[in-house]
Ligand code: IPE
């Protein structure tokens with residue numbers, strides 16, 4: 001049994017991890033360029049960083065991990081690069097889902113599926129169904145995702161409902177609006193991390209990140225790992241979240 005003195009001396013328990021961490025995985029191209037390799041090589045190494053990060057997030061007890069894998073605007077990239085990225089996505093969904101399932105990870109994909117290939121959509125649906133009962137960690141993959149497009153789509157649906165008389169415009173609340181987003185039922189991100197030294201959101205979770213803490217890291221995404229995620233979470237723990245109230 002511990003003595004009273006030992007109890008007093010024991011350090012306070014670590015703060016609970018943030019419930020929802022979202023990451024803008026940037027810098028694959030620069031990682032490859034620095035090594036004289038094609039951009040695809042950077043994306044391949046980026047996929048390994050995804051595996052590591054999912055594993056670490058689960059071990060840290062994070063509830064939701066959202067990864068920005070492909071933006072609405074990334075469709076503007078050269079066809080060859082888009083094909084390579086879609087190929088890596090296929091591989092990830094084919095090879096990784098049984099592993100996710102074994103580790104109690106639930107997969108959810110957000111974004112405009114109409115622009116993805118039908119085989120990828122089928123793989124997504126299969127993976128989501130297979131992992132639907134898992135509760136250790138929810139991995140949200142943002143694919144063909146754009147925050148503005150997401151918001152406009154909710155506005156369109158609400159305008160249609162108002163037009164046909166099933167929705168009273170004056171009754172629309174923030175909660176109603178949030179319930180129409182891809183992220184319905186998922187808590188807002190507490191912490192948004194962007195790698196590669198860029199300091200912008202690039203159309204990521206615009207509504208949902210209203211009060212997220214932002215951490216910008218210089219590390220390129222393929223080099224991201226446990227130490228970087230832990231450092232970002234430590235940084236988060238040192239922030240004071242005020243939500244508009246006065247400082248305490
Ligand atoms: C992130 O790395 C991956 C995607 C956006 C799909 P980038 O491909 O944007 O790499 P940089 O920013 O050119 O280094």
Ligand code: IPE
Pocket residue numbers: 024025026027068069070071074198200202
């Ligand atoms: C944001 O990175 C999108 C993803 C990480 C998927 P980008 O590399 O596309 O962003 P910009 O063009 O530098 O803003």
Ligand code: MG
Pocket residue numbers: 026027028
């Ligand atoms: Mg980039």
